[in-house]
Amino acid sequence: MVEAKAPRRPRVLRHPAQVVALGFAAAVAVGTALLWLPPARRGEGSATFVEALFTAVSALCVTGHVVVDTREHWSSLGLVVILALAQVGGFGIMTSASLLGVFASRRLGLRSRMLTATESRGFDLGDVRTVLLGVVRVSVVVELVTAVLLTLRLLVGYDRPVASALWEGVFLAVSSFNNAGFALRSGSMTDFVSDPWMCLPVVGASFLGALGFPVLLELRKQFRAPKLWSLHTKLTLATTIPLLVVGTFFLTVNEWRNPATLGHLDWWARPLAGLFQAAATRSSGFNSIDVTQMNGGSWLVMDVLMFIGGGSASTAGGIKVTTFALLAVAVLAEFRGEPTVTLFHRKVADRVVRQALTVALASLGVVVVATTVLVEMTGAPLDQVVFEVVSSFATVGLSSGLLLQLPDTGQVVLALLMFLGRIGPITLGAALALRERTRLYEYPEGRPIIG
Amino acid sequence: MVEAKAPRRPRVLRHPAQVVALGFAAAVAVGTALLWLPPARRGEGSATFVEALFTAVSALCVTGHVVVDTREHWSSLGLVVILALAQVGGFGIMTSASLLGVFASRRLGLRSRMLTATESRGFDLGDVRTVLLGVVRVSVVVELVTAVLLTLRLLVGYDRPVASALWEGVFLAVSSFNNAGFALRSGSMTDFVSDPWMCLPVVGASFLGALGFPVLLELRKQFRAPKLWSLHTKLTLATTIPLLVVGTFFLTVNEWRNPATLGHLDWWARPLAGLFQAAATRSSGFNSIDVTQMNGGSWLVMDVLMFIGGGSASTAGGIKVTTFALLAVAVLAEFRGEPTVTLFHRKVADRVVRQALTVALASLGVVVVATTVLVEMTGAPLDQVVFEVVSSFATVGLSSGLLLQLPDTGQVVLALLMFLGRIGPITLGAALALRERTRLYEYPEGRPIIG
Ligand SMILES: [K+]
Ligand SMILES: [K+]
Numbered sequence: 001m002v003e004a005k006a007p008r009r010p011r012v013l014r015h016p017a018q019v020v021a022l023g024f025a026a027a028v029a030v031g032t033a034l035l036w037l038p039p040a041r042r043g044e045g046s047a048t049f050v051e052a053l054f055t056a057v058s059a060l061c062v063t064g065h066v067v068v069d070t071r072e073h074w075s076s077l078g079l080v081v082i083l084a085l086a087q088v089g090g091f092g093i094m095t096s097a098s099l100l101g102v103f104a105s106r107r108l109g110l111r112s113r114m115l116t117a118t119e120s121r122g123f124d125l126g127d128v129r130t131v132l133l134g135v136v137r138v139s140v141v142v143e144l145v146t147a148v149l150l151t152l153r154l155l156v157g158y159d160r161p162v163a164s165a166l167w168e169g170v171f172l173a174v175s176s177f178n179n180a181g182f183a184l185r186s187g188s189m190t191d192f193v194s195d196p197w198m199c200l201p202v203v204g205a206s207f208l209g210a211l212g213f214p215v216l217l218e219l220r221k222q223f224r225a226p227k228l229w230s231l232h233t234k235l236t237l238a239t240t241i242p243l244l245v246v247g248t249f250f251l252t253v254n255e256w257r258n259p260a261t262l263g264h265l266d267w268w269a270r271p272l273a274g275l276f277q278a279a280a281t282r283s284s285g286f287n288s289i290d291v292t293q294m295n296g297g298s299w300l301v302m303d304v305l306m307f308i309g310g311g312s313a314s315t316a317g318g319i320k321v322t323t324f325a326l327l328a329v330a331v332l333a334e335f336r337g338e339p340t341v342t343l344f345h346r347k348v349a350d351r352v353v354r355q356a357l358t359v360a361l362a363s364l365g366v367v368v369v370a371t372t373v374l375v376e377m378t379g380a381p382l383d384q385v386v387f388e389v390v391s392s393f394a395t396v397g398l399s400s401g402l403l404l405q406l407p408d409t410g411q412v413v414l415a416l417l418m419f420l421g422r423i424g425p426i427t428l429g430a431a432l433a434l435r436e437r438t439r440l441y442e443y444p445e446g447r448p449i450i451g
Numbered sequence: 452m453v454e455a456k457a458p459r460r461p462r463v464l465r466h467p468a469q470v471v472a473l474g475f476a477a478a479v480a481v482g483t484a485l486l487w488l489p490p491a492r493r494g495e496g497s498a499t500f501v502e503a504l505f506t507a508v509s510a511l512c513v514t515g516h517v518v519v520d521t522r523e524h525w526s527s528l529g530l531v532v533i534l535a536l537a538q539v540g541g542f543g544i545m546t547s548a549s550l551l552g553v554f555a556s557r558r559l560g561l562r563s564r565m566l567t568a569t570e571s572r573g574f575d576l577g578d579v580r581t582v583l584l585g586v587v588r589v590s591v592v593v594e595l596v597t598a599v600l601l602t603l604r605l606l607v608g609y610d611r612p613v614a615s616a617l618w619e620g621v622f623l624a625v626s627s628f629n630n631a632g633f634a635l636r637s638g639s640m641t642d643f644v645s646d647p648w649m650c651l652p653v654v655g656a657s658f659l660g661a662l663g664f665p666v667l668l669e670l671r672k673q674f675r676a677p678k679l680w681s682l683h684t685k686l687t688l689a690t691t692i693p694l695l696v697v698g699t700f701f702l703t704v705n706e707w708r709n710p711a712t713l714g715h716l717d718w719w720a721r722p723l724a725g726l727f728q729a730a731a732t733r734s735s736g737f738n739s740i741d742v743t744q745m746n747g748g749s750w751l752v753m754d755v756l757m758f759i760g761g762g763s764a765s766t767a768g769g770i771k772v773t774t775f776a777l778l779a780v781a782v783l784a785e786f787r788g789e790p791t792v793t794l795f796h797r798k799v800a801d802r803v804v805r806q807a808l809t810v811a812l813a814s815l816g817v818v819v820v821a822t823t824v825l826v827e828m829t830g831a832p833l834d835q836v837v838f839e840v841v842s843s844f845a846t847v848g849l850s851s852g853l854l855l856q857l858p859d860t861g862q863v864v865l866a867l868l869m870f871l872g873r874i875g876p877i878t879l880g881a882a883l884a885l886r887e888r889t890r891l892y893e894y895p896e897g898r899p900i901i902g
Contacts, residue, residue: 254827295827296827297823297827300822300823300826327812328812330808330809334805334806334808334809334883335809337883350801350802351790351801353801353804353808354785354792355785357781357804358781358782362782368755372751375748375751375834376705376746379747381832381833383833383834
C-alpha cells in the first residue's frame with residue numbers, strides 16, 4: 001500500500017491500464033511494419049497495408065483471424081513474426097493482467113488486505129520480476145511439453161521429416177498455449193479431426209492457457225489442497241469445467257447427424273470433435289470441423305461460450321468466466337432473496353458485482369453496436385455477422401465465412417474489435433478496481449478478478 | 452406496514468405475484484374458450500384450438516401478434532372478445548403492477564418508509580379501491596378522447612358512415628392505450644401512414660399507456676411542479692423521451708431512401724412514419740410501414756428498443772425503461788469511480804441495482820434460449836427469429852414475417868413467450884422487492900420500480 005499512497009510513485013504507474021493499452025498499440029505498429037516488409041511475404045512484392053495490419057493485430061491479440069492463407073501468403077520470416085507476435089501478445093496479456101491485479105489488490109489498503117489476507121493469496125503474486133519469470137516458466141514448460149507431444153505424433157503417425165514435424169509442432173504448441181489460433185494449414189486442424197494424439201495436446205495447452213496465470217500458479221503450488229485455493233481459482237474452475245462439458249455435449253448432440261460436420265465421422269470421433277470445438281470457443285479459435293457448415297443453434301451456443309471466454313489474466317478473451325459467474329450468482333442470490341451475494345463461504349462486495357456488471361454490459365454494448373454497423377455495411381445475414389463480431393471481440397478467431405467477403409473498412413472494424421476485446425475488459429476491470437476507494441469491510445470478502 | 456407483519460393477513464396476499472400469474476392464466480383459459488366457440492368465427496365452423504389460444508394470449512398480453520387476419524377470421528362477436536381481452540389485459544396489468552408496487556413499498560417497514568417518505572409519494576397510490584378507480588378513470592378518459600379524435604377524422608377525412616367510423620375509432624383507441632396492437636385492417640395502420648390526424652392520436656394514446664399508472668397519476672396531480680415528482684416519474688420520463696427521439700431519428704435516417712418503407716413517401720411524411728414506428732416499439736406494435744422490408748440495422752435498433760420496452764405498471768412490455776436506466780446509470784457511476792449509484796440527488800441501494808440486473812439478465816436469458824430453440828426448430832434466418840422472439844417477449848406484436856410460417860409448436864413457443872414476457876418482469880421485480888429484508892438505511896433512498 002506504500003505504492004498506492006506515496007507521491008513519488010513513478011508516473012507510469014498512476015495509470016497502469018493506459019500503459020498496457022499503449023504498449024499493445026506500439027507492438028501492433030511494430031508488427032504491422034515487419035509484416036509489411038517484402039521479405040515477410042512469400043513470392044514477389046509485399047503484403048498490402050491492411051493485410052499486414054490485420055494480421056499483426058490478429059496475432060498480437062491472439063485471435064487467429066486470417067484474411068490471407070497463412071502458409072501461402074507469408075514467408076518463413078513472416079510466419080516467425082506472426083508466431084513471435086502471438087507469443088509476445090500472450091505473454092504480455094498474462095503478465096500485464098496479473099500485474100494490474102497485483103496493483104489493484106495493493107491499492108485496497110492495509111486494513112482490507114489484513115482482513116482479506118486469506119483471499120488475496122491468489123493475487124499476492126509477488127513483485128514484477130516474480131510475475132514475469134513465473135509467466136515465462138509456465139509458458140515454456142507447457143509449450144515444450146505440447147511441442148514434444150505434437151512433434152512425436154507428426155513423426156510417428158504421419159511420417160513427416162524431422163524439421164517439418166518440429167516446425168509444425170512448435171508452431172501449434174505456441175499457438176495453442178497462447179490461444180492464438182494460427183495454424184499452418186488453411187483448414188486449421190481439420191486434417192486431424194479424428195486423431196486424439198493431435199487434438200488432445202492442443203486442447204490441453206489451450207485449456208491451461210485459458211485458465212490464467214494466477215490459477216496456474218496456485219494449482220502448481222498447492223494442487224493437492226483444494227481447500228486452500230483462493231476464491232478466484234475455485235470460481236474459475238467451477239465455471240470453466242461445466243461450461244466445457246455442457247458445450248461439448250450440446251455441440252456433439254446438435255451436430256451428430258450433420259453430414260458436413262460430425263455426421264461423416266466415426267461415432268467415437270464425434271465427441272472428440274465436439275470437445276475440440278467447444279474448447280476452441282474459449283478461445284483458441286482452432287477448428288477441426290467446418291464451422292461455416294454448423295447448425296444455427298450451434299453457432300448461437302458458440303456465440304455465448306465465446307462471449308463468456310476464459311479465465312482472467314489468461315491468454316483467452318471474452319468477458320471472462322469469473323465475470324459471468326459473479327453475475328449468475330448475483331442473479332441466483334436475488335432469486336433466493338438473499339441480502340448479500342456469497343460464494344464458497346465468502347461475501348462478495350456489491351461493488352464487485354457492479355464491476356462485473358460494467359464489464360459485461362459495456363462488452364455487450366460494443367458487440368451490439370459493432371453488429372449493427374457491420375449489418376448496415378455489408379447487408380450480410382445476422383447470424384454470420386454476430387458470430388464474426390463475437391469471435392473477434394472475444395479474440396477467438398473462428399470465422400463464419402464473412403471475414404473473407406468484407407471490404408477493407410469492414411476488416412478494420414474487426415481489427416478494432418479484436419484490439420478492444422483484448423485490451424478492454426482487462427484494463428476496464430483493473431481500472432475500476434484500482435479506482436475503488438478504500439473501505440472498511442464488515443466481513444472478510446472474496447475478490448475474484450473482473451475482466 | 453401492519454399488513455406486512457400481522458399474521459392474519461389474507462393468504463392470497465402472501466404471494467401476490469403468484470395471484471397475478473394465476474389470474475392471467477385463468478383469463479387466457481376463458482378467452483381461449485370464447486374464441487374457440489363457432490359464433491366467434493366469421494363464416495362456418497370454429498377457429499382451431501391453437502388459433503383461439505394464440506389469439507387469446509396475444510390479446511390478453513396486449514401483444515397484437517396475429518396468426519389469422521383479424522377482420523377476415525373473426526366475427527363481430529370475436530372482435531368484441533378480442534377487444535375486451537385487450538382491455539382486461541391492459542387494465543389487469545396496470546392495476547396488478549401498481550398494487551404489487553404498493554405492497555412492496557409497505558413491506559419495507561416503518562423506518563425506511565419514514566426516511567424515504569419524499570420518495571414513496573409516487574407509490575403511495577392509496578388502497579386497492581383507489582388504484583382500481585384511478586386506472587379505470589385514466590383509461591376511460593384517454594380512450595374516450597382518442598376515440599373521438601379518430602372517429603371525427605374517419606368521418607371527415609374518409610367519408611365513412613358513422614357506425615363504421617365509431618367502431619374503428621373505438622377499436623383503435625382501446626387498442627392504442629392498452630398497447631394491444633390489434634387493428635381492423637390486415638395492413639395495421641399502413642393506410643394512414645401519411646395522415647398525422649390518424650397517426651398522432653394513436654401515438655399519443657399508446658405513449659400515455661406506456662408511461663404507466665404511477666407516472667400518469669403523478670403527472671395529473673402535479674403536472675406543473677416537476678421538482679416534486681418522484682424519482683420513478685423523473686427517471687421514466689428522462690429515459691422514455693430520449694429513447695423515442697433517438698429511435699425516431701435513427702429509423703427515419705436509416706430508412707430514408709428505402710423505397711419499400713419510407714422512400715416513396717413525401718419528405719414530411721417520413722419523420723412522421725419514423726416517429727410512428729419508433730413509438731410502436733414501446734410497445735403498441737402497430738405499423739404504418741412494411742416492417743418486413745426494413746433494413747437489418749433498423750431491425751436491430753428496434754430489437755433493442757422493444758427489449759427495453761416502456762414504463763413500469765404500464766400497458767407496455769419489455770424489461771422497462773427504469774430497469775434499463777438503472778443499469779446504465781450504475782455502469783456510468785462505475786466508469787466514473789463513484790462509490791454509490793446516485794440519481795437525481797438520491798442514492799440508489801445496491802440491492803435495487805441487483806434487482807434490475809436480475810430482471811434484465813433473466814429476460815436476456817429467456818430471449819437467447821427461445822431464439823436458439825426457434826432457430827433449431829425452423830432454420831429461419833437469425834434476424835427474423837430474434838425480431839419475432841423479442842417482439843413476443845416484449846409483447847410488442849410487430850412481426851418479421853416469421854410468425855405466419857411457424858408450425859403450431861412454434862406458435863405455442865411464441866404464446867408462452869408473450870405470457871412470460873407480460874407476467875415475468877413485473878412479478879419477478881415485485882417478488883424480489885417484496886422479499887427484500889427490512890434494512891436501516893444511512894441515506895434517504897430513491898426506489899424506482901424494477902420490472
Ligand atoms: K484465438
Ligand atoms: K403490443
